[in-house]
Amino acid sequence: EAGVTQSPTHLIKTRGQQATLRCSPISGHTSVYWYQQALGLGLQFLLWYDEGEERNRGNFPPRFSGRQFPNYSSELNVNALELEDSALYLCASSPSGDEQFFGPGTRLTVL
Amino acid sequence: GENVEQHPSTLSVQEGDSAVIKCTYSDSASNYFPWYKQELGKRPQLIIDIRSNVGEKKDQRIAVTLNKTAKHFSLHITETQPEDSAVYFCAASRVGGSNYKLTFGKGTLLTVNP
Numbered sequence: 001e002a003g004v005t006q007s008p009t010h011l012i013k014t015r016g017q018q019a020t021l022r023c024s025p026i027s028g029h030t031s032v033y034w035y036q037q038a039l040g041l042g043l044q045f046l047l048w049y050d051e052g053e054e055r056n057r058g059n060f061p062p063r064f065s066g067r068q069f070p071n072y073s074s075e076l077n078v079n080a081l082e083l084e085d086s087a088l089y090l091c092a093s094s095p096s097g098d099e100q101f102f103g104p105g106t107r108l109t110v111l
Numbered sequence: 112g113e114n115v116e117q118h119p120s121t122l123s124v125q126e127g128d129s130a131v132i133k134c135t136y137s138d139s140a141s142n143y144f145p146w147y148k149q150e151l152g153k154r155p156q157l158i159i160d161i162r163s164n165v166g167e168k169k170d171q172r173i174a175v176t177l178n179k180t181a182k183h184f185s186l187h188i189t190e191t192q193p194e195d196s197a198v199y200f201c202a203a204s205r206v207g208g209s210n211y212k213l214t215f216g217k218g219t220l221l222t223v224n225p
Contacts, residue, residue: 033213042200042217043155056212090154098143098162098206100213102154 002027004093004103012109013081021076021106025093031055032074033100034066038087046089049074081110113138115203117216124191125224132219134201135183141203144177144184145213150197158199159186162206191223 005024013019025032034046045058049068057064063079072093078085086109092100114137124130136144145160161168161175161184168175172191177184188195198220202213 035215040217043202043213043215045212045214048212058212097211098204099145099157099160101157102147104154 004091004101006091006103006106008106010107014111015081015083017081019078019081019108021089023074023091023103025072026101029093029095030072031094032068033092034076035090036087037090083110086110113141113203113214115214115216117201117219119219121220123222126191126193128191130188130191130221132186132199134216136203140205143204143206145202146175146186147200148197193223193225196221196223
């Protein structure tokens with residue numbers, strides 16, 4: 001069984017630009033979660049999508065947004081990038097709402 | 112909202128010793144408590160989890176205990192090996208609610224010295 005995949009592996013942007021990160025869940029998983037892992041801050045919950053709908057979001061500004069497609073893959077968009085957005089962005093999928101399985105992450109660097 | 116505190120932030124043990132990492136949570140409605148292991152440069156991997164209807168769960172050298180009254184749970188690793196060296200994260204959530212999300216502790220860097 002293939003695991004959660006994310007692309008790209010690395011992304012370098014400049015302040016003010018937009019970034020788009022992509023995630024493909026494990027086959028059969030309908031829920032996708034996004035987390036930000038900044039140095040020293042652990043994993044911070046960003047967004048939860050299930051069956052194409054946004055179900056919950058964490059304490060992040062509206063310039064962090066996303067969507068889930070009919071095939072359950074998901075996209076995270078970050079607009080008006082700021083230096084402090086530099087972090088590892090992790091996607092996770094779940095079959096049932098409890099166990100979450102993580103992808104390898106996208107390392108976003110904002111210069 | 113939920114708040115998870117994790118201690119210690121770093122832990123160094125000798126190979127063969129036991130390691131214990133403790134977490135406390137604030138939301139008494141939380142009912143699912145997973146532990147993740149993250150090796151350097153790799154994704155977090157679920158190593159064990161416990162639900163609120165159980166007080167203890169074991170899987171080989173790893174065990175987790177839960178005290179709902181005190182709102183804390185702990186990870187126990189026995190007979191530690193160098194390959195156990197990693198950052199360990201605890202988390203808590205309320206499964207089944209409409210606002211489900213995992214809230215993570217800040218992590219414990221475990222170093223097992225050969």
